[in-house]
Amino acid sequence: MTVRALHHYDEIGLLSASERTPAGHRRYTERDLRRLYRVRALRALGLSLEEIAGVLDGAADDPESMRELLTAQLRRLDEHAELIGMLRRRIRGLLRQAGDSSGPDPDRLMTTLELMSVFETYFTEEQRERLAERRNALGGEGVEAAKHEWAGLVEEGLRLVESGVPAEDERARDLVRRWDALAGGFHPDGADGERTRAAARRMWQDNSAEIGGSLPWPVERMAGLVAYLEQARQAG
Amino acid sequence: MTVRALHHYDEIGLLSASERTPAGHRRYTERDLRRLYRVRALRALGLSLEEIAGVLDGAADDPESMRELLTAQLRRLDEHAELIGMLRRRIRGLLRQAGDSSGPDPDRLMTTLELMSVFETYFTEEQRERLAERRNALGGEGVEAAKHEWAGLVEEGLRLVESGVPAEDERARDLVRRWDALAGGFHPDGADGERTRAAARRMWQDNSAEIGGSLPWPVERMAGLVAYLEQARQAG
DNA sequence: GCTTGAACCTCACGCCGGGGGAGGTCGTAG
């Protein structure tokens, strides 16, 4: 213990020496010392000084409130552990990606970070949970396959746009149907799914440059494609 | 994000709007926004604003420092998780004890807390580790058996003291030998063990009232017994 | 008795990551 901590406990009224020497030095009695031991032990378990004061003052002979406090603390620790586990998984994922690439894009880690933030800005927590569920259901290879398929759709769409096929054409509308079906693998069905898809579109529109930068196609071509798909969707 | 947080980032120089309207309102450009996304993502991973500033300013195109920072953070999270695990085990142990007792001593939880603190005051960390090892080696029943045996020794000692047998008597010295042999099951051998035993004695002498309060025998009788044992130890 | 160094006292500011409010200005919709 440092002296300063004892002074602090004194200031907030948690533990004050019940005697003073004539010169004003704090004299801690044996009772004070026992209280100090309790304070220290409870602090070491992660409780706040306020909670400690509460349980030591309010219910000296009530072990029930003590049990409640400890179970509450256990719950908090569980939540904390879960949060830490999540952060560890995320960081490990980022490090794996950083280790993998080593390719032509040294800025990819940063871009991923930006996307993480954007993602959390545009989707609510429950939407993110559903997306994660879907992703888990598809499995690692499923997600990879979907990415591959999507790349094919993008290529196809870019060819349609650049060869001047109008958005009302059946080929464009068919592409939109396949596009949305593919997206359906990630977005849930029904009204919730519609909201998720709307969020995805908002995210794309507000951040197309951002997202486009992380894609293997030039941003402006992608932007054109998205506008084209939107037209085709209206038409069909 | 709250406005106040943006102001804070501005104050500490982490992120400031690169433009202002004539009226003085902050205008965040797209570059600012990208920086903000990075800041938010890194903060969400648990990094401090200072670390974030360091990695964003110092090494914009150096993914190596980024990897280092993330691995360091991973280590910190691991340590944190370990600490949390320890606290959870301790609290669960306390709750188990509190659930068990329900007996005549409602203050036992508090006493245990005091002893935790005393224990950590009087033993160094390595000593505590060795004690825990020994305890594990003995196993749950071993510890219970030792407690039982110790209770027998205490009873025996109290009888010796109160029937006036001198400390130099062979029966007292024999008791001391068995006492120390029993303690040897918890304390390591050799010089380290001697230090641990010395720490245990110091702890006892400074806190006999404290420890005695948690024992099923009156404190003053125990204190007398300990003095008696010390005499016998000197004698034999 | 005197000195000296350690330990104590009070008072007050600092840290981190912002929260919240007071008191005032700006922007825009009806």
Added chain:
DNA sequence: CTACGACCTCCCCCGGCGTGAGGTTCAAGC
């Protein structure tokens, strides 16, 4: 023209102490 919201600056607040500044007091050694 008038609301009403959004923004501005300035300043104090939280927890759990750390770290001084500047001044007593205590215990040991001469």
